[in-house]
Amino acid sequence: MEENNNNIKEIKEFTFLGKSMESVSIIYGIFLIIWGVTVSFISGSNSLTSFIPSIFGLPILLFSFLTVKLPGKKKLFMHIVVTFGLIVFIGGLDFSRGLLKGTPFNNMWADTSKLMMLITGLIFTFLCIKSFIFARKNRQ
Numbered sequence: 001m002e003e004n005n006n007n008i009k010e011i012k013e014f015t016f017l018g019k020s021m022e023s024v025s026i027i028y029g030i031f032l033i034i035w036g037v038t039v040s041f042i043s044g045s046n047s048l049t050s051f052i053p054s055i056f057g058l059p060i061l062l063f064s065f066l067t068v069k070l071p072g073k074k075k076l077f078m079h080i081v082v083t084f085g086l087i088v089f090i091g092g093l094d095f096s097r098g099l100l101k102g103t104p105f106n107n108m109w110a111d112t113s114k115l116m117m118l119i120t121g122l123i124f125t126f127l128c129i130k131s132f133i134f135a136r137k138n139r140q
Contacts (some may be wrong), residue, residue: 032057
């Protein structure tokens with residue numbers, strides 16, 4: 001009987017590809033950090049703006065990690081995480097400026113980063129919202 005209760009608890013958590021949203025958030029934060037550092041290094045950019053994905057990846061990683069370590073504050077920390085995910089998406093919208101001007105990928109590395117932020121920020125924010133809806137529906 002106890003095993004069934006444990007199984008029910010496991011089902012009560014939203015997952016994506018078998019990972020909890022805390023794990024997805026940690027992976028996404030690490031991805032953004034690595035992306036920003038790698039693009040800055042490969043492109044030889046001396047501009048701080050090339051590190052924008054890394055700058056937003058840091059708080060996503062930090063607050064995701066805090067969610068794991070301090071589960072009592074999960075709701076607060078995950079709301080902060082999704083806010084940064086939304087900011088990543090909004091920052092990626094700058095890619096549309098190049099499209100409207102007819103000069104997409106004029107600066108290949110910058111525009112690739114913006115497109116990555118647009119797509120991954122949208123997906124990440126969508127997953128977080130689905131997770132919040134799932135949690136609300138399954139509240140006891």
